[in-house]
Amino acid sequence: MNKDLLSKLGTITEEEQSILNGEKVINRALYYSAEASKNAEEIDSARVLKNGRLIDMRPHVRFIHFPKHTHNYVEFIYMCSGSTRHIVDGQEIILKEGDLLFLNQHATQEIFPAGENDIAVNFMILPEFFDVVLPMMGAKPSALREFIVSCLTRKDMQSNFLYFSVSDVVPVQNLMENLIWNMLNADKNSRTINQATVGLLFLNLTNHAELIHVPSNSFEQEITLKVLSYIDASYKTASLQDFAASEGDDVYTVSRIIKKETGETFKTLLQQKRLERACNLLTRSGAPISDIAVSVGYDNTSFFHRLFRRVYGCSPRDYRLKNSALAGHMHEN
Template identity: 50%
Template sequence: MNAELLASLRTITDEEKALLQGNTSIQKGIYTSKKDFVIDNERLLAKGRLIEIRPHTRFAHFPKHRHNYVEMVYMCAGSTTHIINDTDRIVLEAGDLLFLSQSATQEILPAGEDDIAVNFIILPEFFDRPLSMIERDNVLRDFLISTLSGSGSRITYLQFRAKDILPIQNLIENML
């Protein structure tokens, strides 16, 4: 990854500063107003936007939650550990991608200073046009259709090891 971009992503956010100063838990009010921990796209997306990118919050355990959007996590450096649907322990390493549907639950163990990930917050309607271009028998297409239709599917997340796939790395860097 481009060194300048990675240095920018390493910048400690205000939320992370509060965590380092002793406030040891995630401030749920940043992410939701609901009693259940469902991260709300309206808290993270500017009005009228279909996609937003934000750095993953480090230094704290991110408790079990869901999203009301599709989340894509890209691991830029280091690693993070995710517990998906209470049972699947996924370790993302540099170059890995993780897609989560709205029905997946996710818990994230604390990330250190050098564990740099970015979260893509994506509204389902973002996929309307690209979905029509994906071939029929494709796991990504099946994942998107089940996510967008809200139907219960056994596919609630997809993980891709993309560390050595230069076009994917370039695409992510350009998006960032």
């Protein structure tokens, strides 16, 4: 991370100076609502987000134990340097430099004291922020992207956190540094820049689903992430039988999990991915439609045409003519 930025984040805050001067517990007035009892655990978004903001950021307070708590917002933590120890829903997580930890509104978190060089930033996000960000991530839905977002917003998920070990993923590190810089400086158009940056962050994270960790008690979410990542990477040849065999599970179990967690069957998810890729090729390339069909996994071109028309209400050729920036400059096959 940029040295000047890291130095700014590492500046001892007034809250931290009080701790260094002997304060033994956190200042509840900074985190909990005025009406909350001394035993309340829920940190209030009204305390930690500036008025009217859907997303805000603050450095993690060091030098003190932060007792078990929940949030009425989505939080993600980025480890800028050093490490921090967390207990989330009873499971220990050691965040190392470059790691990301996402917590939904239902996660219970406890944080152990961090040292001076253990610098982390907390991003506080209201759920409606995702309503703004998702459309910026492309018109075509991504089942993997939607699933990750659902883990952060739905109440009926098995687990309440996702842990991304992405310290070696350069685009993610660059985006996090840009996001922190933008939020610290609040230049013109900062809100739009922040939204676009988070959108790009999610796009990059979905490209590295193999680096996403879910709680050890969340087998079904782990399988779903693996399935969606498998479809994204191997849509041309993907099959439910092959995936189940690679995981040592039976087809029925995997099929049931996919339907429960995503609301769709493996066949539908695979079809969506193939057609999404076909649409991209139709609008961005001049390749013959028959070649595009084969490249996304449909050797039977007639079947591809029928399926495409059923889903989109037009032929692949008409879709290309309506949507391609290259329309009028290509010879159709």
